[in-house]
Amino acid sequence: MASAELQDRSQYLSLALFSQKVISVLMEYVDENKSAKLKSALEEALNLLVQPEQPSSRRRHAAFSSYEHLRTLDEVWSTKERLEATKIVKALLRAPKDERSKSAAEKLILLFSKLQDQALWNFEQPKPVSQKVMRRLCQMA
Amino acid sequence: MSNGLAGLVHDAAVLHRFVDFLEEYCKEQKRSQSYVDASGLFFDYVEKLAQGIKRMLAKEIDRAARFPNRLPLLRRQFLTLKYYLRLLHALLKPAADAHTLTIPAPLIDLASEQIQRVDSMRNSKIVILLTPEFMYFQEPHTRIKEQATIVESFVPDAIFPSQLGFIELPYSQGPSFFTNLAIYHEIGHFVFEELTRMAHPGVQALRSATNSSLKKIFHGRQIFAIVRRIVDDWIQEIFCDLFAIRLMGPAFSFALVEILGMLGFLSRKAAVKFSPTHPASACRFAEHVNMLEEDSWWNAISDIHADQKDLLKRLSDIPRTSYRFYVDDNTLGSQSLVEAFVDFVIPAIRKLVREITPSPARAVKRFQEARQGIEDCLRAGVIPHSPSKNVDPISIINSSFCFCLTSLSDVIEKFEGHAGTSDVTKQSLWTKRLEMWTMKAVEDSQILQRFRTAQSHGLI
Numbered sequence A: 001m002a003s004a005e006l007q008d009r010s011q012y013l014s015l016a017l018f019s020q021k022v023i024s025v026l027m028e029y030v031d032e033n034k035s036a037k038l039k040s041a042l043e044e045a046l047n048l049l050v051q052p053e054q055p056s057s058r059r060r061h062a063a064f065s066s067y068e069h070l071r072t073l074d075e076v077w078s079t080k081e082r083l084e085a086t087k088i089v090k091a092l093l094r095a096p097k098d099e100r101s102k103s104a105a106e107k108l109i110l111l112f113s114k115l116q117d118q119a120l121w122n123f124e125q126p127k128p129v130s131q132k133v134m135r136r137l138c139q140m141a
Numbered sequence B: 001m002s003n004g005l006a007g008l009v010h011d012a013a014v015l016h017r018f019v020d021f022l023e024e025y026c027k028e029q030k031r032s033q034s035y036v037d038a039s040g041l042f043f044d045y046v047e048k049l050a051q052g053i054k055r056m057l058a059k060e061i062d063r064a065a066r067f068p069n070r071l072p073l074l075r076r077q078f079l080t081l082k083y084y085l086r087l088l089h090a091l092l093k094p095a096a097d098a099h100t101l102t103i104p105a106p107l108i109d110l111a112s113e114q115i116q117r118v119d120s121m122r123n124s125k126i127v128i129l130l131t132p133e134f135m136y137f138q139e140p141h142t143r144i145k146e147q148a149t150i151v152e153s154f155v156p157d158a159i160f161p162s163q164l165g166f167i168e169l170p171y172s173q174g175p176s177f178f179t180n181l182a183i184y185h186e187i188g189h190f191v192f193e194e195l196t197r198m199a200h201p202g203v204q205a206l207r208s209a210t211n212s213s214l215k216k217i218f219h220g221r222q223i224f225a226i227v228r229r230i231v232d233d234w235i236q237e238i239f240c241d242l243f244a245i246r247l248m249g250p251a252f253s254f255a256l257v258e259i260l261g262m263l264g265f266l267s268r269k270a271a272v273k274f275s276p277t278h279p280a281s282a283c284r285f286a287e288h289v290n291m292l293e294e295d296s297w298w299n300a301i302s303d304i305h306a307d308q309k310d311l312l313k314r315l316s317d318i319p320r321t322s323y324r325f326y327v328d329d330n331t332l333g334s335q336s337l338v339e340a341f342v343d344f345v346i347p348a349i350r351k352l353v354r355e356i357t358p359s360p361a362r363a364v365k366r367f368q369e370a371r372q373g374i375e376d377c378l379r380a381g382v383i384p385h386s387p388s389k390n391v392d393p394i395s396i397i398n399s400s401f402c403f404c405l406t407s408l409s410d411v412i413e414k415f416e417g418h419a420g421t422s423d424v425t426k427q428s429l430w431t432k433r434l435e436m437w438t439m440k441a442v443e444d445s446q447i448l449q450r451f452r453t454a455q456s457h458g459l460i
Helices: A004-032 A037-048 A067-076 A078-094 A103-123 A131-139 B006-033 B038-066 B068-097 B105-115 B140-153 B177-199 B201-215 B220-249 B250-262 B281-294 B307-316 B335-356 B361-380 B394-414 B418-423 B426-455
Strands: B126-132 B137-139 B164-170
Touching: A004 A037, A004 A067, A004 A103, A004 B038, A004 B068, A004 B140, A004 B335, A037 A078, A037 B177, A067 B220, A067 B418, A078 A103, A103 B068, A131 B335, A131 B426, B006 B068, B006 B126, B038 B068, B038 B126, B038 B164, B068 B126, B068 B140, B068 B164, B105 B126, B105 B177, B105 B418, B105 B426, B164 B177, B177 B201, B177 B220, B177 B250, B177 B394, B201 B220, B220 B281, B220 B335, B220 B394, B250 B281, B250 B307, B250 B394, B281 B335, B307 B394, B394 B418, B394 B426, B418 B426
Parallel strands: B126 B164
Antiparallel strands: B137 B164
């Protein structure tokens, strides 16, 4: 007798909190030159960005393969932005001490900030699964 | 409202007041009431979180003073935390209401003890929540734990207790006993979530069997995510039923028949309907009967003639080809989804449940030996007991429930006369008495067991 609604809403909050985690780590990195938590946070972010279709059991961070997460990502980031975010994360992981990395990190803060905004909005105003998707499901019968 | 530092301080003060209240509220509950252990752990977590957030607020205001360009980001951080606290806030009051005077504590203790014997669940604990909804429910905790883990990166001192589950009980049903056996199903949700979270090999195998059967039928990222969610919900319902039966035996099936019957899910038409969140009742009960037969429970209750048992059998006999999936009240969904579920997924669920739960063979034997004595006590109007040995709780519960279904009217007639058997007030009163005797018998058995354990360890 699971309450799907609460669980769905809660998934948006997970995404918002995760975005916050990435933003906080990036702020520390840009403003205070602290990078202790940078690698693990960015690896999780990369997981979110590049492996949305892989079954959660095989992923390190199991939280981001749900319909709500995929939908929020699609709503807020264009394909170009998603690719850009992936590129920045990879570059930061590769060369965190590079001079240009900090301005790239600023861009990433903005992108995750947009994602967080949308996730909070969806948490507050959850939308049901779209009719289009449901119709497609029925058509497969 | 100011967008500058003053605005941030304002937001921080609002959050500070909020967490301060939560902290004091938890302290007050612990002082004034008695709770099962798990609730205390939850209150401790909230207290630590509140203290940690207060420290974090001061730190972030300092950061804002040094880096004013970060103000909007920090305000959003406070807002995100506030949303997380909203979820905890929703759990806190029902947890506080569920002190030991308002819940069937012996049943909760029994369930907690039993799940600790389930594979990989040794440290699990259950927080009971009293809800205004007339519905049993397992509050999904995986997300809360995931969120708590993320929150730990901002508030390092607040560590969410491991293997903590949340089960909701309708507040009106707190004093009941037999209906509350439904919590075993909800505990199943908790166990399933935990096993999933820890990537238990049995759950992994189930998931991969599910994914491979679905991938042959459904294509596309979003559609697959939707279908997987539907099937995940069906899996959990069947898993939870079978899990509950393995731990509790037929008494759970009888309790569920009563609950679903009351909700109108057991008519022939409704019983074959799969919804996006639940498998058809007929499918569920077919699995009940199958499990009870394989575990020898069905044979042990062969002489019980009760409507609930007959209904269970009738529903389980409905051919599986009659099952239908409805996306909503009128829209027929994919039949191949139901077929894949029945043919490939259900066998994998059965296997998983058997793997993780202890065999009930001894429980069945004990029930057969103890049943007559328990029924004799109930018929005489006394709490079931045995002068020679400790009767185990599962025998007490199953025997009492069977007795309630078949012989309650005998007791009423004996104490109230024949007219009493058709008097609804008396029926209600004696059902309540029977439940109280059962609960007391379970509690006595637990106390005696604890005493004997302590004695065997040389502590007494």
